[in-house]
Amino acid sequence: MANFGEKALAMENKFRSLTIFEFQERFPDEDSCYAYLSELKWGTGFVCPNCGHTKYCNGKRKYDRQCTSCHRISSPTSGTLFHQLKFSVLKAFYIVYYVSTNKKGISSTELSRKLGLRQKTCWKFKGKAMKAMESSGNHKINGNAEVDETVVGGQEEGVVGRKNAKKKLVVFAIERSGKGVSRMYGKVIQKSSSKELGEFMKTTIGLDAQIKTDKWRGYAPLSKDFKNLVQVDSGKKGGNFPDLHRCIMGFKGWLRGMHHQVDNLQAYIDEYCYRFNRSNMKDGIFDNLLKRMVKADPFPYKPIIT
Numbered sequence: 001m002a003n004f005g006e007k008a009l010a011m012e013n014k015f016r017s018l019t020i021f022e023f024q025e026r027f028p029d030e031d032s033c034y035a036y037l038s039e040l041k042w043g044t045g046f047v048c049p050n051c052g053h054t055k056y057c058n059g060k061r062k063y064d065r066q067c068t069s070c071h072r073i074s075s076p077t078s079g080t081l082f083h084q085l086k087f088s089v090l091k092a093f094y095i096v097y098y099v100s101t102n103k104k105g106i107s108s109t110e111l112s113r114k115l116g117l118r119q120k121t122c123w124k125f126k127g128k129a130m131k132a133m134e135s136s137g138n139h140k141i142n143g144n145a146e147v148d149e150t151v152v153g154g155q156e157e158g159v160v161g162r163k164n165a166k167k168k169l170v171v172f173a174i175e176r177s178g179k180g181v182s183r184m185y186g187k188v189i190q191k192s193s194s195k196e197l198g199e200f201m202k203t204t205i206g207l208d209a210q211i212k213t214d215k216w217r218g219y220a221p222l223s224k225d226f227k228n229l230v231q232v233d234s235g236k237k238g239g240n241f242p243d244l245h246r247c248i249m250g251f252k253g254w255l256r257g258m259h260h261q262v263d264n265l266q267a268y269i270d271e272y273c274y275r276f277n278r279s280n281m282k283d284g285i286f287d288n289l290l291k292r293m294v295k296a297d298p299f300p301y302k303p304i305i306t
């Protein structure tokens with residue numbers, strides 16, 4: 001029994017994410033957050049965003065750096081998604097923590113309750129975190145891939161009186177490895193044309209990957225670029241693509257449970273895939289997301305709302 005317990009614990013440690021206790025130990029106050037952002041931003045050296053100079057002196061505020069050539073002052077948050085926060089950076093860290101470590105994500109209403117911030121404030125900042133979850137395109141599927149499209153939203157079977165829910169077409173790709181699925185990507189498309197399917201596949205799948213699709217004619221011309229693309233019968237209810245369809249069902253179930261609309265569908269796909277693709281990562285998902293938010297350019301709220 002003891003042996004089994006140890007084994008289970010070791011497994012847990014390998015795949016677990018930061019606990020709330022560890023998080024609170026690492027970030028007890030605002031100062032510790034700024035220190036961490038400063039390390040993420042300038043750990044490899046200071047470069048003035050204005051003139052490119054690499055020497056600096058300390059600014060007025062702790063952690064600010066002033067370029068010794070053009071005198072521009074940079075803060076640990078300038079040029080990052082933490083720029084011009086209207087609330088405490090510590091609460092912003094909590095949002096990143098909850099968004100990245102909650103297996104199923106977290107709604108802005110729940111964040112608002114936990115942190116004592118306005119729901120809209122949480123929603124906006126969560127949008128920034130979701131923005132940082134967009135696929136970097138750096139990790140293409142190179143092994144066994146499966147691709148298929150599905151319809152998301154719209155009238156559900158057996159649901160009466162749901163009005164005007166808009167249907168959207170989404171193409172998904174997964175990477176199969178061993179007995180499971182190691183990676184998943186998805187994109188909202190207008191139609192299942194070779195052009196749109198091809199664009200998605202070229203950003204997510206390596207040209208040499210072993211790709212399986214169904215017999216839809218939109219995939220046929222793509223075998224010019226993807227030499228190992230094979231088209232097979234999808235089978236009854238997609239029976240020849242069981243893993244892919246399980247992933248799609250998982251996504252749809254999550255979307256139904258979390259959100260009641262598909263207005264911002266691409267952002268939700270990105271969020272789901274981001275978390276899915278990192279569920280086996282030893283490298284902390286929290287630190288990874290923070291890193292991305294520091295490297296990202298600050299952006300206005302508009303693009304994620306539309």
Ligand SMILES: [Zn+2]
Pocket residue numbers: 048049050051052053067068069070071072
């Ligand atoms: Zn400068």
